[in-house]
Amino acid sequence: MAEISMSAGRFRRLGETDRPSVEIEVDGEQVVALEGDSLLVAVLASGRTLRRSEFGDGDRSGFCLMGACQDCWMWTAEGGRVRACTTPVRAGLRLITQAMSEDLWPIPA
Amino acid sequence: MIIVGAGPAGMRAAEALAAAGIRPTVIDEGQLSGGQIYRRQPVNFTRRYEALYGADAKKARALHKAFNALQGRIDYRPETLAWNLRDDVLHIVTDGVAAALRFDALILATGATDRLAPIAGWTLPGCYSLGGAQIALKAQACSIGARPLFLGTGPLLYLLAYQYLKAGAPPAAVLDTAPFAAQVKALPDLAVRPGFLARGLMFRARLRAAGILIENGVEPLAIEGEGKVAAVRYRTAGGTERRIACDAVGMGFHLRSETQLADLAGCPFLFDAATGQWRPDADRDGRTPRAGIYVAGDGARLLGADAAEAAGRLAALAALTDRGMEVDMAEVARLRRRMERLDRFRRGLATAFPWPARLACAVADEVIVCRCEAITAGNIREAAVGKDAPELNRAKALSRIGMGRCQGRFCSSAAAEILAEARNVPLAEVGRLRGQAPIKPLSMATVKGERP
Numbered sequence: 001m002a003e004i005s006m007s008a009g010r011f012r013r014l015g016e017t018d019r020p021s022v023e024i025e026v027d028g029e030q031v032v033a034l035e036g037d038s039l040l041v042a043v044l045a046s047g048r049t050l051r052r053s054e055f056g057d058g059d060r061s062g063f064c065l066m067g068a069c070q071d072c073w074m075w076t077a078e079g080g081r082v083r084a085c086t087t088p089v090r091a092g093l094r095l096i097t098q099a100m101s102e103d104l105w106p107i108p109a
Numbered sequence: 110m111i112i113v114g115a116g117p118a119g120m121r122a123a124e125a126l127a128a129a130g131i132r133p134t135v136i137d138e139g140q141l142s143g144g145q146i147y148r149r150q151p152v153n154f155t156r157r158y159e160a161l162y163g164a165d166a167k168k169a170r171a172l173h174k175a176f177n178a179l180q181g182r183i184d185y186r187p188e189t190l191a192w193n194l195r196d197d198v199l200h201i202v203t204d205g206v207a208a209a210l211r212f213d214a215l216i217l218a219t220g221a222t223d224r225l226a227p228i229a230g231w232t233l234p235g236c237y238s239l240g241g242a243q244i245a246l247k248a249q250a251c252s253i254g255a256r257p258l259f260l261g262t263g264p265l266l267y268l269l270a271y272q273y274l275k276a277g278a279p280p281a282a283v284l285d286t287a288p289f290a291a292q293v294k295a296l297p298d299l300a301v302r303p304g305f306l307a308r309g310l311m312f313r314a315r316l317r318a319a320g321i322l323i324e325n326g327v328e329p330l331a332i333e334g335e336g337k338v339a340a341v342r343y344r345t346a347g348g349t350e351r352r353i354a355c356d357a358v359g360m361g362f363h364l365r366s367e368t369q370l371a372d373l374a375g376c377p378f379l380f381d382a383a384t385g386q387w388r389p390d391a392d393r394d395g396r397t398p399r400a401g402i403y404v405a406g407d408g409a410r411l412l413g414a415d416a417a418e419a420a421g422r423l424a425a426l427a428a429l430t431d432r433g434m435e436v437d438m439a440e441v442a443r444l445r446r447r448m449e450r451l452d453r454f455r456r457g458l459a460t461a462f463p464w465p466a467r468l469a470c471a472v473a474d475e476v477i478v479c480r481c482e483a484i485t486a487g488n489i490r491e492a493a494v495g496k497d498a499p500e501l502n503r504a505k506a507l508s509r510i511g512m513g514r515c516q517g518r519f520c521s522s523a524a525a526e527i528l529a530e531a532r533n534v535p536l537a538e539v540g541r542l543r544g545q546a547p548i549k550p551l552s553m554a555t556v557k558g559e560r561p
């Protein structure tokens with residue numbers, strides 16, 4: 001039976017824990033989250049960090065939580081990109097904390 | 110007519126337009142309406158309004174109810190980003206599908222984000238903006254750590270520390286860069302909102318009673334840790350150096366308006382010397398000199414949530430008047446008086462919780478100012494002096510400061526200070542970063558399309 005972590009995380013859950021659990025994968029490892037979690041909370045409550053800075057200055061774990069700083073982007077196993085603070089968890093999502101390619105920030109025409 | 114933003118300002122604007130028989134389109138990036146202060150929790154969360162919004166529960170409930178009641182009379186588009194504005198056309202994207210909306214009138218109620226100054230170590234995992242730390246609690250029932258420390262200045266600093274205490278995550282300390290004397294000096298202006306003042310004092314008293322250290326007039330020196338936050342080092346008002354262990358930091362220095370769309374619309378901006386920030390020029394009703402463009406709420410002037418509601422209504426009434434429609438002038442007069450009173454409060458806030466310009470100027474060369482691309486204070490100084498950049502946009506071209514994916518939202522206040530200091534010119538002279546589309550990064554898969 002999958003259990004959510006209550007204390008080991010970077011973020012601590014203070015309530016609302018009576019929600020169904022959802023499983024996702026981060027860098028190939030299973031992470032148990034709760035329905036209604038943002039991806040950011042799901043990952044940080046499990047004790048991991050969100051991403052590696054592309055500029056070589058270490059791990060990052062988001063900053064503003066309101067979709068403004070863009071310091072919480074993660075990558076999906078399918079090659080997509082998600083903003084972890086504004087994206088809700090979805091069962092089966094496979095996330096990656098490090099960019100695979102250089103082509104990161106396309107500007108649309 | 111289009112409204113961007115479904116916070117208190119945008120919601121009240123929508124209500125006023127709908128009451129006049131107009132069906133406005135309301136664009137908001139969030140999944141749920143409410144904006145910052147009245148942000149809603151996910152639908153499967155069960156905390157009550159009183160637990161979520163404290164003393165503001167009644168206002169939150171009233172506003173949510175009023176907006177829900179508009180269903181069917183407005184074209185509300187959640188999870189939709191307004192990313193560009195050109196020639197009276199607003200460009201939006203919903204779930205990867207882009208569309209262009211022509212408008213006669215556009216009310217920008219885009220709100221604010223935290224205003225930041227860099228501190229050594231602020232990119233460490235575990236360091237968040239004060240607003241971010243509040244969203245963790247409000248929207249996700251989480252604390253940012255087991256022993257969070259709150260640092261910076263502004264009303265949110267104390268409110269948040271109190272909210273964490275009440276939620277069962279007592280802060281390690283509250284470190285305010287503003288001297289206590291500044292808060293005393295601002296009392297007459299802050300007294301315009303007696304309730305606000307009383308609550309501020311109550312927060313302090315409760316934190317103290319819980320044994321939480323509150324320090325005023327501090328100089329933050331560094332956020333320390335290996336791979337995660339472990340401590341904050343600072344200098345007290347008395348000049349002693351101290352270090353407090355913690356596993357998370359919430360930091361921020363009051364707010365800055367989201368003004369990118371007003372900028373793309375070609376609205377002229379004014380420099381506000383009291384706060385050192387630029388804001389879109391507008392009359393007391395929110396009319397900008399660009400015909401058909403209105404600004405309201407924190408995105409126009411940082412007056413707080415009550416004023417945002419009034420400003421949203423005022424801007425809507427202004428748009429209706431400009432369309433030749435009859436509006437209740439007695440209500441307009443009442444709203445204007447209310448806004449004037451609250452503007453005094455805004456000045457009080459600027460006095461009580463001053464932006465720490467000196468801290469920003471003095472930041473060491475090796476400290477990262479731009480979180481997006483790890484551009485340092487030294488890089489900016491090099492652009493300012495070595496490469497002779499007279500203003501921010503030139504400094505941006507030369508150092509990449511403000512070019513990252515947050516578009517300068519979190520570095521530009523400090524970058525302007527560093528540039529002005531390095532060039533030895535007044536802050537207003539280095540100007541402001543020009544807004545650029547897309548104002549937030551779009552998904553790689555964005556396609557053109559027309560929403561049914």
Ligand SMILES: Cc1cc2nc3c(=O)[nH]c(=O)nc-3n(C[C@H](O)[C@H](O)[C@H](O)COP(=O)(O)OP(=O)(O)OC[C@H]3O[C@@H](n4cnc5c(N)ncnc54)[C@H](O)[C@@H]3O)c2cc1C
Pocket residue numbers: 066113114115116117118119136137138139143144145146147189190191192218219220221222223239240241243265268364367370405406407408412413414415417548
């Ligand atoms: C993080 C944070 C926390 C705060 N907490 C408190 C508090 O607890 N108590 C208090 O008194 N005050 C608080 N404030 C101040 C308070 O939020 C404001 O006074 C009030 O919410 C302003 O209302 P508004 O309608 O102007 O903007 P907001 O409430 O900020 O609403 C703006 C809305 O516009 C949307 N938006 C912006 N740009 C776009 C775009 N390009 N496309 C689509 N949508 C867009 C946003 O998603 C948001 O929903 C807080 C401010 C912040 C930033």
Ligand code: FES
Pocket residue numbers: 062063064065066067068069070071072073083084085086
């Ligand atoms: S944490 Fe800032 S955009 Fe997600």
